Every structure is written in structure tokens, then in C-alpha cells.
Amino acid sequence: MIERYDFAPLDGITRGVYRRVWQRRFGGADRLFIPFFSPTDQHVLTERDRRELLGSPGIPQVPQVMTCRAEDLVWAAELLRDLGFTEVNLNLGCPSGTVTAKGKGAGFLAEPEALDRFFDAACGRLCLPLSVKTRLGVQSPEEFARLLPIFDRYPITCLTIHARVKTEKYRGNVHLEEFAQALAQSRNPVCYNGDLRTVGETEAFAARFPAARAVMIGRGAVADPALFRKLRGGQPATRKELRDFLQELYAEYQRFYGQVGTAAQRMREVWFYLIHLFDDADRLNKKLRRFRSPGEYEAIEDAILRELPLRQDCQGELV
Ligand SMILES: Cc1cc2nc3c(=O)[nH]c(=O)nc-3n(C[C@H](O)[C@H](O)[C@H](O)COP(=O)(O)O)c2cc1C
DSSP, X not given: OOOEEEEOOOTTTSSHHHHHHHHHHTOOOSEEEEEEEOXXXXXXXXXXXXXXXXXSTTSOEEEEEOOSOHHHHHHXXXXXXXXXXXXXXXXXXXXXXXXHTTTOGGGGGGOHHHHHHHHHHHHTTOSSOEEEEEEEESSOGGGHHHHHHHHXXXXXXXXXXXXXXXXXXXXXXXXXXXXXXXXXXXXXXXXXXXXXXXXXXXXXXXXXXTTOOEEEESHHHHHSTTHHXXXXXXXXXXXXXXXXXXXXXXXXXXXXXXXXXXXXXXHHHHHHHHGGGBSSOHHHHHHHHHOOSHHHHHHHHHHHHHHSOBOSSOOSOOO
């Protein structure tokens, strides 16, 4: 049975403004993960990272760190403890070339021995519980057989597994067979992540994996902001609720960036996923992808909310 629902970190989308407004308007996740920050060589927290970490107080949140150096993680944990957080999450999943070329994110999974040394050096010195968000490997999900014994040697409060490998990024089928093995064999608690978009899909997952206690959902929750609420037996989003949510989000982005153009651009990124909540969206979606001014954006959003039928359950390719 699923006992915990986590909102995945989506860099560029679920940043502080989004998390704050979403939590106020919808909520329903047990915890929201803050997109990663990378410690600097000088161990100084940048103003931007500080604003992001402190920008949405009062919400149950887990900050995430991306590094391949044990001393960075030890430093980050102390900093995060001082900021009031109670857990630090390590990013071993990011597939972006610029990150993996530096041996970070999913790139670290290519170096199992270095990963082992990293945990060995960090774990005894961490002042916060450590959780990890990983993939099944770099090229092939079979690599996880080599990685799991490493994770097993350390006290990881939760091992969240995005059931793809680095080269697959966020597309194609998830590897549920390999996830099943990881769930059965891991000594640490496991959380599943990948392509859960609807109540039906999440219930089907829970029925197939009765031992699973936690799931993390990202794009599906941006596509349907009421998804976590529905998973707890609550109501789908109404048109009015969506309108109020989007208006507040747009206003908050304008306040945050001080520029309506940047705010409209941010809204376009949210709509990239949210459009899946509507049927017959092709024509307006094309316009949404191409608008040039905030005024155009506002008119298209208004048309979507007035004209398009709401889906009961959001489906479709999310990438
Ligand atoms: C735009 C975008 C940004 C992401 N940013 C992060 C991040 O900062 N940290 C992280 O661990 N994963 C990040 N991810 C991966 C998601 O947390 C999640 O693992 C992935 O979207 C699969 O889950 P989903 O199918 O429920 O969306 C990102 C994914 C996307 C699409």
C-alpha cells in the first residue's frame, strides 16, 4: 500500500513560486522536493540558491544536492540543517550532458567504485539523514545489480528509483522488472518514480507492487495539479480552481521576476504539461507554444479555460 506521495523536483518548473502557489491551491503531497543545487568549490551558498531554499517556508520540503565530492555533501548537509531542513537528498539521476560530463547526477553511476568511496567518506560525517534519487544505470538497467550492493552498505533513508537509465532521459518505457528486483532486494526503503500520470495508473502500480510504500510523481502532477488530492480520494480540479491557480501563479511570477514577459514564459513551461488536462487542445496548444507577448498568452489561456473540455484523467505523452 502506498503510504507516502512525494512531488518530484522539476528544475525550472517546481521552483519556489510554483511550490508555494500549488501548495496553497491544491496540495496533497506529503513532501515536495526542491530542485537540486550544486555546491560551489568555495562552499558559499549563492544568493539565488538561498532564495530558492528559503522561498517557500512552512511546506514539507526536501532539498536536493548535486555533487560527486563527499566534502561538498557534508558541507551542504550542515548548511541545510542550519536552514531548518531535516533531510538531504543526493541527485544521482540527472541525465543532462553538462552534468554527467563532470561525473555528477546519473554520470556518477558510471563509476561504482568512486560512488562507494564517496558514500564511505560522507556517510559517517553527515549531520542529516541522507536520501538518494537514482536511475537504474547509465546504459542498461542490468547495471543496477552492481549499484544496489553499494547503496545497501549505507544508511539511506529512502532510495527513490527513476526506473530508466541515463541514456533514456525521460522517454520510452520504464523498466518495471528491474524495479521489482530492486524493491525486493534493497535493504533501504525504496520509492518508485516514473510516468505515473493518473489515479488509475498509480492504483495499477500499487496493485502490481503491494510492497511499495512510496511513490514520487513529477510531470503528472504539473499536468493535473489535483492529482495528489485525487489519489487521496479528493475531487478533480474545477475550471474555476484552475483559473484561480493560474492567475495567482502568473501574478506571483510577475512579482518575483519584476517582468511580465518572463512571467508569461514561465507560464508557457507550466502549460507544456498542463495542456494534457484538456481534450481537443491541438489548435490552442499550437498557439500556446508560439505566443510572442504576454497579452497573447493571456488571451490563449482564457480561450483554453473557456472552450476546451476538461479530461477526467490526464493522459498522454508528457515529455
Ligand atoms: C524539466 C525537468 C526538470 C527536472 N529536474 C530535476 C531535478 O532538479 N532533480 C531531480 O532529481 N530530478 C529532476 N527531474 C526528474 C524528475 O524529478 C522525475 O524523476 C522525472 O520527471 C520522472 O518522473 P515523472 O514521470 O513522474 O515526471 C526533472 C525532470 C524534468 C522533466
